[in-house]
Amino acid sequence: MLSALTLILTCQLIGELVTRFLGLPVPGPVAGMVILFVLLALKGSVPQHVGTVADSLLRNLALLFVPAGVGVMAHLGLLGQDWLPISVALVGSTLATIAVTGLVMSRLARNSGSDRTEAHHD
Numbered sequence: 001m002l003s004a005l006t007l008i009l010t011c012q013l014i015g016e017l018v019t020r021f022l023g024l025p026v027p028g029p030v031a032g033m034v035i036l037f038v039l040l041a042l043k044g045s046v047p048q049h050v051g052t053v054a055d056s057l058l059r060n061l062a063l064l065f066v067p068a069g070v071g072v073m074a075h076l077g078l079l080g081q082d083w084l085p086i087s088v089a090l091v092g093s094t095l096a097t098i099a100v101t102g103l104v105m106s107r108l109a110r111n112s113g114s115d116r117t118e119a120h121h122d
Contacts, residue, residue, distance in 0.1 A: 001049060001052065001053055003049065004047070004049040004050040004052065004053040004054075005053050007036070007039075007050060008036065008050070008053065008054070008057075011032040011033070011035045011036040011039070012028065012029050012032035012033075013032070014031075014032060014035055015028040015029060015030065015031030015032025015033070015034070015035055016028030016029070016031075016032065018031050018035075019031050
């Protein structure tokens with residue numbers, strides 16, 4: 001379990017370092033998640049101990065939002081000053097996410113349906 005948590009946190013640290021040194025406009029944890037994904041894809045599967053630790057983190061995900069909530073409350077004045085661009089960004093990104101998710105699901109469903117059709121013709 002400790003080795004799995006170390007792997008996850010090391011990927012996050014590497015992601016932080018990469019984004020800071022290269023000046024990428026991506027959060028370090030997101031880059032770390034991509035690094036972890038690549039490592040797991042190269043391995044071909046998710047080891048049981050990594051899956052167990054990831055499931056534990058996901059079960060307690062609500063606790064990880066507490067610092068973000070405190071930050072929002074601490075900077076409430078700034079959010080009040082820039083409420084319009086923040087609102088536009090939130091609504092726009094939500095709509096973009098819904099649209100992209102719909103397109104991906106549509107394409108995957110179409111590809112999955114053609115795979116089934118080919119399997120029935122064989």
